[in-house]
Amino acid sequence: MAKNKREIDLKVKQEELESTAARLFLTLGYDGTSMSRIARELGVAPNTLYWYYPSKDELLVAVLNRQMSATLARLPGIAGLPLKDKMAWALQAFEQSRELVTTVHARLEQSAVIREWHEQFHHFVEAAVIHTLEAEGVAPARAAMLATVGTFLVEGLLAHPHSEAQREAILQWFAVSALPD
Amino acid sequence: MAKNKREIDLKVKQEELESTAARLFLTLGYDGTSMSRIARELGVAPNTLYWYYPSKDELLVAVLNRQMSATLARLPGIAGLPLKDKMAWALQAFEQSRELVTTVHARLEQSAVIREWHEQFHHFVEAAVIHTLEAEGVAPARAAMLATVGTFLVEGLLAHPHSEAQREAILQWFAVSALPD
DNA sequence: ACCTGAACACCGTTCAAGT
DNA sequence: ACCTGAACACCGTTCAAGT
Secondary structure, eight states: OOOOOHHHHHHHHHHHHHHHHHHHHHHSTTSSSSSHHHHHHTTTTTGGGGHOOOHHHHHHHHHHHHHHHHHTTGGGGTTTTTTHHHHHHHHHHHTTTHHHHHHHHTTTOOEEEHHHHHHHHHHHHHHHHHHHHHTTTOOHHHHHHHHHHHHHHHHHHHHSSSOHHHHHHHHHHHHHHHSSS | OOHHHHHHHHHHHHHHHHHHHHHHHHHHHHHHOOHHHHHHHHHHHHHHHHHOOOHHHHHHHHHHHHHHHHHHGGGGGGTTSSSSHHHHHHHHHTTTTHHHHHHHHTTTTHHHHHHHHHHHHHHHHHHHHHHHHHHTTTTHHHHHHHHHHHHHHHHHHHHHHHHHHHHHHHHHHHHHSOOOO
16 A cells, blocks of 8 residues: 655656746746756766656656646536536636647657647547537537537637637537537 | 849749749648658759748748638628538538648647638638628627637537538528528 | 766857958 | 858756655
């Protein structure tokens, strides 16, 4: 039951490492954050990071998964909300990680690890949206198409600056157009 | 009327430079294409490029403008088409520059030049879409919102791999939902 | 198991110098 | 006006060595 000391230490170290990396990635951007900078912040040599993660991209994936599970933990709380509010919630949840969202898209071409993470992430999100739509009475094929559209809209809103009114109008229109009356 | 020799030479050089850069950016990606690589392909020293462009980002902007005006030249040909076909055309037009689209988004945070270009580009595209929608009888405020949505859908389709059927379904649904019947 | 110093092969960019 | 050689201050990553 009780974990041995070594394993606990590793977890603690990774936790420290990933939260520092997350903070810097979000503040300075992925490209703006060098491995050396992260290491300096932690008080270790730059190459020490490579004992924990095989590459900067793998470190990013670890950070993404942290962010993800933090968000997922809050998911049950929105189960009862209408579609529009669910999308607004998702938007607000990802807004804090905006920098990471664009980074993932930017590195898709260059990193297989990121590509795998991204694909799996989209599958997960789309499955959740499809489930919601079907629960609201949308036919399966149509629900799949609309889930993709909903995802594109959320990504678009994340990537481009916009007013509260614009966001509201877009989500409202989507919910009305998507759901059977 | 006749341009002096120097000016002609500059244009020719820039043309050569930008088409080489464009080819490499599209093939190897922006990050995957070093200034040295472009220079080597042209048979000049790496720092020679900095006589023509103050930075790699400015070279990218020059390439983007080239690509843009090539696309714009084909614009009059689609004037009469229905909304859905116009979007499909835009999608196909940008598909060749997919790599550049994601690069622009990736570098927004880091480069003011790219940010300016991107903003101006979106203004232009949205104005064109709004014009089309209003011509089809959509009210101005609604047309503006739908132009944003349309842009997000095109960007989403560009960024994510998808089947022909998916694309068709999404564009069809958007056209039907957006236009008054 | 964990960490380091030193190095490698790059990168975008600058600068002084050549023609 | 146009181009170069040499350098600068980085970068992610590797490796052999230490404890």
